[in-house]
Amino acid sequence: TPIFLLVYDTFGGPDQLAAGVTPTAPRDIVIDRSLAEKYALVRGDPLMISGFEFTVSGIAQGAAAFFTPFAFTRYDDLIDFYFESDVAADISTFPLLSFLLIELGPGADRHAVAQAIERDVPQGDVFLPEDLAAHDENLGRVLFGPILRLMIGVGYVIGVLVTGIILFAAINARRGEFGVLKALGFDYRYLSTLVLLEALVLALIAIPLGTALAAAIGHLIEGALPLYRILATEPVPVLRTAVACLAFATVGALIPVRLIRHLDPALVFRS
Template sequence: MYTLALRQLVLDWPRTILVAIALGAIFGVILVLKGFEQGQYHQLARTVENRQADLIVAQSGVSNLIAARSSLPQLMRATVESIPGVRVAHPLTTMPVIYEGHGIKTPIYMFVYDSGGGPRHVMQGISRQRGRGIVIDVSLAEKHDIGVGDSMSIADFGFEVTGISERSSALFMPFAFINYDGMIDFMLESEIAPDLSAFPLLSYLLVELEPDAAPAAIADAIESQATEVDVYTAAEMAQNDIALARSMLGDVMGLLVLVSYVTGILVVGLIMFAEVNTRLRGFGVLKAVGFSENRLVLSVVTQAFAYYLLSVPIGLSIALGMAALINSIAPLYYVKVMTAGGLLTTLLAGGVVAIFGGVLPIVRLRRLDPNIAFSRV
C-alpha cells in the first residue's frame, strides 16, 4: 500500500505539486506565528544580555528590566562597590516616554546610562553622546524618518540624534539611549518637570564581578547589606522578562496557532476527501479483489503524510522569506523562525495534522461498494 500511494503521487505530479504548495503555505504561516512569538522572547533576552552585567541590582520586589519601575537609593552604588568581588557597578535608569512625530505617537523605552549599559549595535553615528545627544533604534528612525544629526522633541525637550542602533527594541517598543547629563536637563526643562517625583533617578545597578568571584555569593552579600534590593543574574532577569511576555502573549499566540492547525487539518481532510472521490473506482477495484478497508485507509493516510513531507521544505522557505521581509520592513517586530524548540514542535504537530486530515475520508472508504468497480461511467 505504501508503494501504491507513492506511485499515485508520481503519476499525478502536477496535482502533487499544487497540494504541497497549499500545505506549505499553511505550515509557513504557522511557523511565522510561532517565530513572531519566539522573536519577542528573543528580543527580551537580548535586551538583558546587551547590558553586559554579571548581576543586576533592582528595587526589592522588582524582577524585570522591561515594563517595570525600579527605584534605588542614590548611595546604593557605593554600597555595592564596597563589597569584595565587585569590580564596578554601572548605574542605569529606565523610563517610558512618548515621542510624537508627524501626528503619530510612539511609546519609547529610554535607557539612561553612564559607564555601561548603553547601545551595543550602533549602525550609524556614534554610541557615546553628551548632553542632549540621543541614540535611537532603527525602527523609530524609519517610522518617523529621522537621521543622524536631526533633532527630535520628547515632552517638549529637544534632543539631537547622534546615533541609530539596531537590535534595540522589545515588547513592541523601540529603545532610546541618553546619558545622565541629558536626563537631568530633560527632567528639569521638559514637560515632565511638574511630575518629577514619578521618575526614578536610579533604577538599576549593572554589576561587573572580578574574574574569580562567585555570582551567587556576591548576590547574597549585596542583599544582606542592602535589604531594600533584590539581585539577579542576567540569565534570571532575562527569564523573568520572558515569563512576563509569555503571560501577555502566550494565550493569544496559542489561539492563533491552534486556529492555524485546525485549518491545516481541514485543508488536508478536504484534499484527501477529494482524492478519494476522484479515485473511487480504483479503490472499488482494490476492495473487490480483497484489499481490506484498513489497507485502503492506510494508503490514504500514507499519501497525506507524503504530501506533508513534500510541503515541509516549501513551508520553511515561505516562513524564512516572510520573516526576512518582516524583519527588513518592520524591524520592531522581530520574527525568529529557526529556533530548535519552535521548529521541532511545529514539524511534529504538522505530521499529526497530516495524519488526522488523512483519516477524515475514512467513512467514505468504509461505505464504498466494491460493485462501483464494475459500474459504467
C-alpha cells in the same frame, strides 16, 4: 511611537551599533534601526521626545522588542529630560534609578556575589541576567499568551480541516482505484495507511514551502512597518510547527478514512 528609553551611566548601553557612536556629548541618543527607518533618521538628526530635543548619535541593531523600539541615553541627560520636558509636572513621581549593574572581576562567582549583596543590603533585590530574562518571558506569556494560544489553536484546527478536505477530494476522485485495490483483497488497514502516507508527504512538502512563504511575508512586513519584528525562521518555533503540521496531517487523514471503509468494490465493476 512608544519608545522604551534605557538610561545608563557607565555600563549598559547599546550592545551592537549599525552606525554612529554611543552617546558621549550632552543630549546624545542612540535609537534602534526600526525607529530610524520609520522616521528616516540618521546620525546628527534631532529627535524630539515630549518636547525635549535629543541628537541621534548612533543607530543600534536589534535593540527592540516586538512592538517597541529601544533608545539609549546617558544618566545626566535623563535629569535634563525630567526638568525640561513635558513628560510630567511632578518629577517626584518618576524614579531616578531603576537598577545598578554590577561588573564582576575576573574569576568572581556571580552567585556568591549576589548572596553577599543580599546579605549586606537586605532592602535591595539582586537579579541575575537569567532571572530578568525569566521575568520578561513570564510577562510576555501573561500579556500575549492567551490570544496567541487562541490564534495558534484556530490555525491548527484550520490545518486539520484543510488537510482533510484535500485528502477527501483526492480520494473521492480516485474511488475507482481504491475500489479496485479493495476488490483485489487489500484490506482497510492497508488503504488507510496509503491515505496517511499521502497526508504526511503533503505535509513534508508544505512545511518548507510554508516556512519560505512566512519568511518572505515577514520581510515585506518589516520593510513596510519597521517597528514590527517578524521572527519566522527561529529554529525552535519552526521545529515545533513542523511537528504540529505532521500531527494535524495525521489527524486530517482520518477524515476521508470513513469513505474508504464504506467503499463497495462492486461499484467499480458496475461503472
